Amino acid sequence: MSRAVSEVVSPSSNEGEPASWARRLVGNQQFMLFVVFVAIFAFFTFNDSVFASVSEIGNNITDFSTLVLLAVGETFVIATGGIDLSVGGTSGFAGVVGAIAMEHLAPHGEWVVLGVGTLVCLGVGIGIGLINAVLMHYARLVPFVATLVTMGAAEGMSLVLTGGAPVGSNFGAITLTEPKISVFSYPDIIIILITVVAGLYLHYSKFGRYTFAIGSNSFAVRAVGVNVRRHLTWVYVLSGALAGLTGMFIYMRLGSGAPSAGVGTELVAIAAVVIGGARLTGGSAQLSGTVLGAMILTIVSSGLIIMNVSPNFNQVAVAILIALAATFQALRKGSRADV
Amino acid sequence: MKRDQVRSSSGRRTRFAGAKAVLSGALAVSSLALISVGSATAASASAKKITVAFVVGAEADPFFISMNAGAQAEATKLGVNLIWQGNPSQYSPSTQIPIVQQVISQLQSSKPSALVLGPTDPKALQPYVNQAIKAGIPTFNVDSSVANLKKVVSFVTGNNAQGGAAAADALATAMGYKAGKKYNVAVGMTSPTATTNVLRFQGFKAEVAKKYPGIKIVAEAYSQSSPTTANSNIQGWLTKYSQGSSTALNGIFAIDGTNAEGAASALQAAGLACSATSCGSGKVALVGYDAYNTNVALLQQGIFAALIAQDPAKEGMLSVLNAYNFLTHHKVKGIKHLITLPNVTLTPKSPAALLTKYTYQTA
Incomplete structure (x- = not known):
């Protein structure tokens, strides 16, 4: 998965051949992912109608919310041709540090506790993003190694801080993740909003254009006067x-x-991005694809639980999905640049 | 009673990403560096003072922290020099072997001495046990064991099968089991290969088959060592076997720490958790494993109907005592070759002193 140093910019051919609507749809990764999602959903529902019940959809949305932000961040990173292995460890470490802070704040009322806790988690995440950037820019580590280092450090520090056991017991926080508006909890809605904003930012802002451009050819981007280091720092943050x-x-x-x-x-998270059609060599990614990838991964694991299938099949199912997505991508004729 | 790579109680050591191998190498080096610092008490190094070295799987786990406390207390009492070593977090032979090698040479230079090992793999650690014995260092096993126990002086461990059976009894009591009625139960495990899980589940199933014909185990799932995954699994069950349906779930056996955490939060979120005062119909009784302090707090609130606790402090204490007796009397007589400590059932009604005694310690 190491980054190709001299990635040649793929010629952005504007799909010269006159294609019928059907062929264009089949050639559209997002559309195909949606079809796959619907098919899997139908399969699980056919197997057990509980799968389409309101409460199971609520469960799925909770699982989706746990995954999608990691995948969104990873989409930005992969679009630049990098990789961020530290996101899992960071989420665990942030949760632990936040939990310790919130335990100390307990007498201050629930909203203060949760508000400060959120800021602490955010701060820890930003801090680790900055460390990743420093390791890459000053210690000259490639993203894979830099984030491997912080992943190990974050996971290790979580154990050091907690002595291995979970920290705190906050029933109030748990109730907040119950569905409040239809099948969505308040945090779910916030996470979906963040995802939408991130998607607009990636595909319609200058920041997003630079992100893809760096993934296509960082030398060229540097040549036109963009501060690539600073940009990458922001992406990892x-x-x-x-x-x-x-x-x-x-x-x-x-x-x-x-x-x-x-x-x-x-x-x-990386699997969601890859299923979503991003190229690991950078320059091409679709946030809508990532979201669909995360949706598919979510329903596959919960569907297998409802079916009472051995969860070991889950990993196999995910492997097959990744293989199909990657193959599909390779077979697409004249891959377009997604900038 | 040996423990697998995946030490179930928390499963924090499970790693599947190949990338991690790189890290574990790095961690092994760092723990080697720590060895020289050690925890050997430097006090009064009289020539005849006995030295006992423990090498455990993952030092930072509250299970081993409690074991350390028990061992340390006994060592102080008997005037034994205690060395305590282990990788902080990785429960794996690749990190344990270099530590064992280092400790063996340390012990050779400080005889009379003994080695107490909690091997992370029964086969991988066998040669090092043989090496220690050949070097004249009597060797003991604690918690888990090597494949060939013949030359090991004594093996102290918890009884997982008995613990599983105790969990079945506790769950039946919590659900108000009556003969002739039907009960649906689900079991949350870490992975299909963790031997502690397997033994506990076997003990559970055997007890159910023997005493509770009305209990049906409707689902099992693996958390893969993640409390978040355990939470998802259990949410799924609560939907599938929803209250009011003919297949309503009555009880959950959370076989390890990650499942205990995931199950407790899923039940609380769904409003199906029992309380200290009642656990009637329409609620789901939860029996967990391992007395981490957060679990004990939830037990006191009644969310757990019972916790099955191991006794790591006693395992540590007995191991030091056995080593001391062997080195002072130079014979095996009076030391049992296999000592299995029963797991204890804690309930919300257990006296506070008992809860405190069994709650695993943190650093």
Whole structure:
């Protein structure tokens, strides 16, 4: 997964051949992902109608919220041709630090506790994002190694701080993750809003254009006078910040800060981005694809639970989805630049 | 009774990403560096003072922290030099082996001495146990064991099968089990290969088959060591086996720490958790494993109907005592080869002193 140093910019051909609507739809990764999502959803519902029940949809949205922010941050990073392995560890570490802070704040009333806790989690995430940037720019580590280092450090520090056991027990926080508006809880809505804003930012702002451009050809971007280092710093800080917020969300779900909560989730987030059609070499990604990828991964794992299938199949199912998505991408004729 | 790579109680050591191997190497180096610092008490190094070294799996786990406390108390009482080593967080032979090697050479230079090992893998650690014995260092096992126990003086461990059976009894009591009625129960595990999980589940199933024909185990799922995954799994069950339906869920056995945490929060979110005063129909009884302090707090609120606790402090204490007796009397006589400590059932009604005694300590 190491980053190709001299990635050649793919010629942005404007799909010269006259294609029928049907062919264009089939060639559209987002549309195909949506079809796959509907098919999987229908399959699970056919198997057990409980899957389409309001409360199961609520469960799925909670699971989706736990994953999607990590995947959104990862989309920005992967668009630049990088990788952020630290998001899982960061979310766990942020949740633990936040939980410790919130335990000390307990006498101050619930909203103060949760508000400060959110800021602490956000701060921890931003801090780790900055450390990633420093390791890359000053210690000259490639993103894979830099974020591998912070992943290990964050996971280790979570254990050191907690002595291995979960911290705190906050029933009030748990109740906040119950559905309030239809099947959505308040935190779910905030997370969905963040996702929408991030998507607009990636695809319609100058920041987003630079993000893709750096992934396509960072030398060219530097040549036209963009501060690539600073831009990458922001991208990793954003990824860290979103991981920090995920840590807060996990804290609210569990009512406690769990040192092992984020372990391994970076791989699920990366899977969502890859299924969503992003190129790991950078320059191409679709946030809508990432969201669909996260939706598919979410319903696959919860559907297998409802079906009472051995969860070991979950990993196999995810592997197959990634393989299909990647193959589909490779087979697409004349891959367009998504800038 | 040996513990698997995946030490279930919290499963924090489970790692599947290959990338982690790189890290564990780095961690092994760092723990080696720590060895020289050690925790050996430097006080009064009289020539005949006995030295006992423990090498455990993952030092930072409250389970081992409690074991350390028990061992330290006994060592102080008997005037034994205690060395305590282990990787902070990784429960794996690749990090444990270099530590064992270092400790063996340390023990050779400070005889009379003994090694107490909680091997992270029964086969991988066997050669090092043989090496220690060959070097004239009597060797003991604690919590988990090597494959061939013949030359190991004594093995002290918790009884997971008995713990699983105790969980079945506690769950039946919490659900108000009556013969002739039907009860649906789900079991949350860490992974299909964690031996502690397997033994506990076997003990649970055997007890159910023997005493509670009305209990049906309707679902099992794995948390893969993540409390968030455990929470998702249990949310799914609560929807599928919803209250009011003919297949309503009556009870959950959370077989390890991650499932205990995930189940407690899922039940609270769904409003299905029992309280200290009542656990009637329409609620789901929860029995958990391992007395982490957050779990004990939830037990006191009644959200857990019972917790099955191991006794790591006693495992540590007995191991030091056995080593001391062996080195002072130079014979195996009077020391049992296998000591299995029963797991204890804690309930909201357990006296505070008992709860305090069994709650795992943190650093």
